[in-house]
Every structure is written in C-alpha cells, then in structure tokens.
Amino acid sequence: xxxxxxxxxxxxxxxxxxxxxxxxxxxxxxxxxxxxxxxxxxxxxxxxxxxxxxxxxxxxxxxxxxxxxxxxxxxxxxxxxxxxxxxxxxxxxxxxxxxxxxxxxxxxxxxxxxxxxxxxxxxxxxxxxxxxxxxxxxxxxxxxxxxxxxxxxxxxxxxxxxxxxxxxxxxxxxxxxxxxxxxxxxxxxxxxxxxxxxxxxxxxxxxxxxxxxxxxxxxxxxxxxxxxxxxxxxxxxxxxxxxxxxxxxxxxxxxxxxxxxx
Amino acid sequence: xxxxxxxxxxxxxxxxxxxxxxxxxxxxxxxxxxxxxxxxxxxxxxxxxxxxxxxxxxxxxxxxxxxxxxxxxxxxxxxxxxxxxxxxxxxxxxxxxxxxxxxxxxxxxxxxxxxxxxxxxxxxxxxxxxxxxxxxxxxxxxxxxxxxxxxxxxxxxxxxxxxxxxxxxxxxxxxxxxxxxxxxxxxxxxxxxxxxxxxxxxxxxxxxxxxxxxxxxxxxxxxxxxxxxxxxxxxxxxxxxxxxxxxxxxxxxxxxxxxxxxxxxxxxxxxxxxxxxxxxxxxxx
Numbered sequence: 272x273x274x275x276x277x278x279x280x281x282x283x284x285x286x287x288x289x290x291x292x293x294x295x296x297x298x299x300x301x302x303x304x305x306x307x308x309x310x311x312x313x314x315x316x317x318x319x320x321x322x323x324x325x326x327x328x329x330x331x332x333x334x335x336x337x338x339x340x341x342x343x344x345x346x347x348x349x350x351x352x353x354x355x356x357x358x359x360x361x362x363x364x365x366x367x368x369x370x371x372x373x374x375x376x377x378x379x380x381x382x383x384x385x386x387x388x389x390x391x392x393x394x395x396x397x398x399x400x401x402x403x404x405x406x407x408x409x410x411x412x413x414x415x416x417x418x419x420x421x422x423x424x425x426x427x428x429x430x431x432x433x434x435x436x437x438x439x440x441x442x443x444x445x446x447x448x449x450x451x452x453x454x455x456x457x458x459x460x461x462x463x464x465x466x467x468x469x470x471x472x473x474x475x476x477x478x479x480x481x482x483x484x485x486x487x488x489x490x491x492x493x494x495x496x497x498x499x500x501x502x503x504x505x506x507x508x509x510x511x512x513x514x515x516x517x518x519x520x521x522x523x524x525x526x527x528x529x530x531x532x533x
Numbered sequence: 534x535x536x537x538x539x540x541x542x543x544x545x546x547x548x549x550x551x552x553x554x555x556x557x558x559x560x561x562x563x564x565x566x567x568x569x570x571x572x573x574x575x576x577x578x579x580x581x582x583x584x585x586x587x588x589x590x591x592x593x594x595x596x597x598x599x600x601x602x603x604x605x606x607x608x609x610x611x612x613x614x615x616x617x618x619x620x621x622x623x624x625x626x627x628x629x630x631x632x633x634x635x636x637x638x639x640x641x642x643x644x645x646x647x648x649x650x651x652x653x654x655x656x657x658x659x660x661x662x663x664x665x666x667x668x669x670x671x672x673x674x675x676x677x678x679x680x681x682x683x684x685x686x687x688x689x690x691x692x693x694x695x696x697x698x699x700x701x702x703x704x705x706x707x708x709x710x711x712x713x714x715x716x717x718x719x720x721x722x723x724x725x726x727x728x729x730x731x732x733x734x735x736x737x738x739x740x741x742x743x744x745x746x747x748x749x750x751x752x753x754x755x756x757x758x759x760x761x762x763x764x765x766x767x768x769x770x771x772x773x774x775x776x777x778x779x780x781x782x783x784x785x786x787x788x789x790x791x792x793x794x795x796x797x798x799x800x801x802x803x804x805x806x807x808x809x810x811x812x813x814x815x816x817x818x
Contacts, residue, residue, distance in 0.1 A: 528726060
C-alpha cells in the first residue's frame with residue numbers, strides 16, 4: 272500500500288543544513304498497522320510529514336514514495352489528499368479554536384466535493400462515539416479525549432484508505448488513551464484502514480501494530496515484527512536499550528545505558 | 534520510615550472560588566513523609582500537583598488552603614510567617630518542576646542561577662558558591678561543569694536542563710524534594726538517567742522525596758510507597774512493590790487500561806468511574 276524508498280529530508284541549506292531523515296525505506300501492506308518508534312529528534316514524525324506532503328515548502332525531500340501503486344509527485348493529487356488523512360498529536364493545537372465541530376468536520380468534505388455533508392458529519396461523529404449534540408460546540412467546550420475523537424472523525428470524513436497517526440494518544444490520560452486506542456482498532460477493522468503510527472511508547476505500538484521500524488538519528492536501525500519485539504528478539508543495542516527503558520526504573524540497568532546520539 | 538516524619542499532612546483541602554462556583558481541588562488528603570520516596574499518582578485533575586504546591590504555599594491566588602495539620606519538622610506551615618516560609622522554601626523543602634525550558638531563567642547563565650540558590654540560604658562567599666556550584670554540577674553527572682556553568686538554559690538539552698534543576702534544588706541541602714512530573718518532557722532513556730541521579734542523591738543524603746506523576750509503571754518501579762489520587766482524594770495507599778495487587782477499583786481500572794508490551798491485541802479495558810468513590814472521606818474501608 273505504501274512504498275518508501277531512499278527517503279532523505281534536509282532542512283535548511285549550506286552550513287545550516289540539518290539532515291533529519293537519512294535513506295529511509297519501508298513498505299506497508301494494505302490493512303496493516305505499521306509503527307515508527309524512536310526518541311525525540313529521531314525523524315519519525317518527519318517521515319510521516321514527508322509522506323503526507325507537508326514538507327515540500329520547508330525542506331528538501333528526495334527519494335521515491337508510492338501509495339497504492341501511484342508514484343507521488345511533489346504536488347500531491349487531489350485523490351491522494353482524500354485517501355490519506357492524518358491525526359496529529361495535540362488535540363488542543365490541531366483543531367481551529369474559533370470553528371465549531373461542524374465547521375471542522377465539513378471543511379474537508381466540502382474541499383473534496385462530497386455530497387450530503389450534514390449527514391456525513393453526523394455519521395462521522397457517531398462513528399467516533401460522539402452524538403450529534405457535539406456538532407455545534409467549540410473545541411474549548413469539550414475534553415481532550417473528545418477533541419481527539421473529533422480529530423479522528425475529521426480524518427474519516429473523506430473515507431480514506433490510509434490514516435497517518437502522529438502520537439495520537441500521548442497528550443491523553445491513560446484511561447482516555449485506552450478509549451481512543453480501542454476506537455482506532457475498531458475503525459481499522461470496520462473500514463479496512465491502513466495505519467502508520469508514530470509513537471515513543473513501545474507498549475502502544477505493540478498493542479496497535481503488526482510491524483514496526485525503530486529510528487535513530489534519522490535512519491531506520493531495525494525493522495521487526497511486533498512478535499520479535501515482544502520476545503526481545505533484537506540484534507540492535509539501541510532497540511534493546513529502548514526495551515529495557517520501557518520496562519520502568521531499574522537502577523542497575525541504567526548505568527549500562529549508552530549514548531547513541533551523535 | 535523513621536519514627537519522626539519529616540512532613541505531616543492531615544486533612545489537607547484546597548478550594549478555589551471561581552465565578553462558576555466552588556472547585557474542590559484537594560479534598561482531605563493525609564499522609565506522612567519520612568526519608569523515603571513517596572509517589573503520588575493520578576490522572577489530570579486528580580489534585581496531585583495541587584497537593585504538592587499547597588505544601589510549599591504555592592497555591593495560586595484565589596485558592597484557599599485548609600488542613601488540620603501541615604507540619605514540616607514540627608513547624609506549622611499554614612501559620613508560619615513570611616520569613617520562616619522563605620527559609621523553608623528551598624532550604625527545607627524544594628521543588629523540581631516539569632519542564633526546565635520554562636522553570637530556568639532564560640537570561641541568566643546556569644552557573645549564576647545555581648549560585649543564587651546557594652547564596653540565598655547561606656552566608657558563604659561568592660568564591661565558595663562558585664566551588665559548590667561546580668561540585669554540584671559534577672554530582673548530577675554533567676561532564677564539563679565549567680562549560681555548563683557559563684551556558685544559558687537554551688544552550689543545553691532537556692535532560693541536562695533537568696539535571697541543572699536538580700543541582701539547583703539540591704544545593705541548599707533541603708530535607709524534602711517535591712518533584713512534579715520532573716521527567717515527563719524527556720525521552721525514556723534520558724528520563725531514567727535523570728531519575729538515577731535523583732535517586733542516588735536522595736539516598737546518599739537521606740532525604741524525603743514526593744514524586745508526582747501520571748505514569749503508574751514509572752512510579753511503581755521508582756518509589757517506595759504510592760498514593761493513588763482521584764478527584765482530589767486519596768483512593769488508595771500501597772507499597773510500590775504491591776501495586777499489582779492493589780484493591781481499589783480505580784487503581785485496578787488504571788492498571789487494566791494500560792496497553793502491555795507483551796499483551797495481545799485484545800480490546801483494552803475502559804475505566805468505569807463510580808461516583809461512590811468520591812463520597813467516602815478518602816480511603817475506602
């Protein structure tokens with residue numbers, strides 16, 4: 272479904288140039304959830320943004336990307352924009368504060384020339400477990416978890432095949448996180464969606480995905496199945512260290528931590 | 534735990550009178566702190582940060598703090614005069630905040646800020662303050678203390694910023710540190726390294742730590758004892774090692790809704806909140 276080959280992203284130029292993504296290749300089959308994990312600055316979000324076509328004005332993007340057999344041009348096609356949607360990390364920052372939920376949800380439908388917009392808005396709200404009473408509220412009138420549900424509804428309204436999830440639950444409390452993760456799992460089943468999930472939380476990735484890539488300093492250091500992750504079957508010291516760290520505080524293990532950043 | 538606790542909190546309440554009505558942020562919290570690591574865990578709005586702030590008298594204007602007892606080494610913190618409080622803040626109890634980006638002074642070098650914390654609580658010379666600052670930077674495992682001394686906060690990484698915060702809070706040698714989500718802004722490996730620094734200093738110096746966090750796993754593996762808060766009340770108290778056997782339905786609910794690395798793709802349990810939890814005076818029978 273998604274093929275990325277030799278992706279490089281460079282911000283700035285000359286002396287100021289910052290090589291954020293280095294020669295990243297990955298492939299995601301249809302209906303799969305693919306996880307991208309790594310620490311901050313490892314380039315995982317940048318890969319997602321490059322795929323979505325959000326970086327062409329601010330960075331130099333090179334390499335080949337294809338979605339469903341269609342090679343992506345710098346100017347993405349309108350059908351790509353409809354078929355690939357994104358959910359961002361911060362539900363407080365990604366919804367327009369002065370637009371009602373109705374405006375937020377109907378805008379992408381209108382942009383793509385869809386019919387029966389009002390019906391679609393109500394359907395999308397119901398899909399994410401919100402009733403029609405949320406339609407004319409503003410983002411500040413609903414909770415963080417409800418906002419993230421609205422973000423998911425906005426992604427669904429154009430009937431996409433692929434949803435790019437950038438840390439969709441890291442700003443939420445654990446009880447709300449569980450609700451949103453369950454919602455995402457159900458929607459994937461019902462709509463046959465393909466997910467690319469960026470997260471720093473290995474447990475969330477293990478719960479949601481089948482395959483994952485571990486990133487460090489802009490490069491993919493390892494691609495593995497979640498089964499391998501669970502069995503701690505990794506050859507890379509960086510992945511092993513992430514696994515150790517995700518188990519919680521262990522004074523003894525910390526002295527063995529290595530510095531991987533360059 | 535020692536016989537004489539460092540801190541005694543009994544029936545602590547924090548109320549805010551807002552235009553939309555009374556908000557009871559903390560409702561009757563009681564605990565004692567000895568030379569140990571006490572974790573306070575809860576979701577947003579549970580009152581965990583408000584509890585920490587009320588101890589230091591940092592409740593925002595408009596907030597009303599009441600308690601039948603709030604004592605630090607026998608000193609009543611609620612009725613202490615400003616001079617006594619100034620001595621205790623930093624010198625007796627100090628606080629590490631969440632994000633070093635916002636809690637360090639951006640226009641002052643790191644070294645000067647740490648020295649300032651030291652000089653406020655002692656009559657030593659500037660030369661002594663300089664020597665103590667470098668020593669402290671070394672103690673929090675900063676490799677080039679002279680360089681970092683001259684650096685501004687924006688020139689250091691998040692992990693280093695938080696080590697600097699720890700150095701600054703430790704230099705007046707307080708008896709208690711309140712750490713409010715001290716590592717939530719950091720990557721997981723850096724987070725653990727910073728905690729190791731904090732852990733070592735606390736056990737070497739025999740201090741008490743109140744560690745406030747939303748991260749159950751982290752608190753269970755880092756602290757000795759845990760208070761689980763919800764709706765301004767303590768739902769349950771347990772030894773950190775016994776968290777997995779916790780009894781209260783809220784604690785169980787929180788534990789069950791966490792995705793596990795080696796769990797299956799099952800549906801995650803969703804927390805069902807029971808209004809009855811908030812009707813009791815605090816701890817369930």
